[in-house]
Amino acid sequence: MKRIVILTGAGISAESGLGTFRDVGGVWSQYDLQEVATPQGFARNPALVHDFYNHRRANLLTASPNPAHVALARLEREWPGRVDLVTQNIDDLHERAGHRNVIHMHGELMEAKCAECGAHWEAPKRMQASDPCPECGESATRPDVVWFGEIPYDMDLIESRIAECDIFASIGTSGQVFPAAGFVLQANAMGAHTVELNLEASELSGMFEERHEGPASDIVPAWVD
Numbered sequence: 387m388k389r390i391v392i393l394t395g396a397g398i399s400a401e402s403g404l405g406t407f408r409d410v411g412g413v414w415s416q417y418d419l420q421e422v423a424t425p426q427g428f429a430r431n432p433a434l435v436h437d438f439y440n441h442r443r444a445n446l447l448t449a450s451p452n453p454a455h456v457a458l459a460r461l462e463r464e465w466p467g468r469v470d471l472v473t474q475n476i477d478d479l480h481e482r483a484g485h486r487n488v489i490h491m492h493g494e495l496m497e498a499k500c501a502e503c504g505a506h507w508e509a510p511k512r513m514q515a516s517d518p519c520p521e522c523g524e525s526a527t528r529p530d531v532v533w534f535g536e537i538p539y540d541m542d543l544i545e546s547r548i549a550e551c552d553i554f555a556s557i558g559t560s561g562q563v564f565p566a567a568g569f570v571l572q573a574n575a576m577g578a579h580t581v582e583l584n585l586e587a588s589e590l591s592g593m594f595e596e597r598h599e600g601p602a603s604d605i606v607p608a609w610v611d
């Protein structure tokens with residue numbers, strides 16, 4: 387029975403109205419990554435960082451899953467126990483499309499975390515650093531996202547699933563951020579069949595055996611069928 391690992395990036399949520407990072411007009415053209423997506427930036431100016439994520443959370447609440455998210459949720463239902471979805475996205479559109487098992491390697495926008503004790507809880511609409519932690523009472527609240535320089539979540543689980551998969555598919559990612567950008571190398575080394583689905587060629591396109599170009603909401607349902 388074939389096992390499949392799917393990696394998704396910002397491109398799969400672009401047609402749901404959530405900006406990508408590096409495309410024209412992308413998030414990193416409007417905000418300085420060092421200021422809003424690093425632990426050092428948060429230490430320097432937590433209010434600026436919370437504004438950034440509160441803005442994205444407000445956006446997410448008005449967004450809906452698109453046919454690409456829905457198609458992957460259907461694949462998970464049709465291939466029970468054989469699909470591992472790893473997303474770099476911090477949005478919850480996969481889950482809202484009905485996907486049950488989603489590995490958020492870069493965290494979740496709808497979650498809050500205590501920088502003191504590490505407790506997690508559901509994020510309020512507007513988060514601020516002074517929000518008290520429900521566990522330790524400290525006021526060190528941060529979004530539960532993985533910033534640059536921080537270790538992504540579930541790396542051991544992800545690497546073990548890539549090691550045993552037959553198919554590795556990458557959807558809507560530019561392949562510029564590690565360790566996610568290294569997964570196709572691992573998959574190739576393990577002999578998996580590798581597939582890229584993206585609007586255009588990415589940094590990693592040459593490493594994939596099969597490629598499909600176009601908007602995710604068109605090419606992903608077609609690939610799943």
Ligand SMILES: CC(C)NC(=O)[C@H](Cc1c[nH]c2ccccc12)NC(=O)[C@H](CCCC/N=C(/NCCC(=O)O)S[C@H]1O[C@H](COP(=O)(O)OP(=O)(O)OC[C@H]2O[C@@H](n3cnc4c(N)ncnc43)[C@H](O)[C@@H]2O)[C@@H](O)[C@H]1O)NC(=O)OCc1ccccc1
Nearest residue numbers: 395396397406407408474534535558559560563564585602
């Ligand atoms: C910039 C880059 C060079 N820097 C890094 O990679 C760094 C440093 C680094 C580590 N190793 C290296 C090796 C070499 C060089 C640098 C490094 N990595 C880290 O710091 C990572 C942590 C990185 C996580 C940072 N947090 C994010 N997000 C959360 C926050 C937030 O969201 O605010 S990263 C953020 O950017 C990443 C990449 O973005 P994409 O999703 O690919 O989006 P992008 O806009 O770039 O591309 C969109 C693509 O979609 C396509 N597209 C657009 N529209 C559509 C459409 N409609 N349909 C289909 N496709 C579409 C476009 O064509 C395009 O190709 C995403 O992961 C996203 O989460 N931590 C770490 O390495 O810890 C140690 C470690 C590692 C392993 C094991 C133990 C310890």
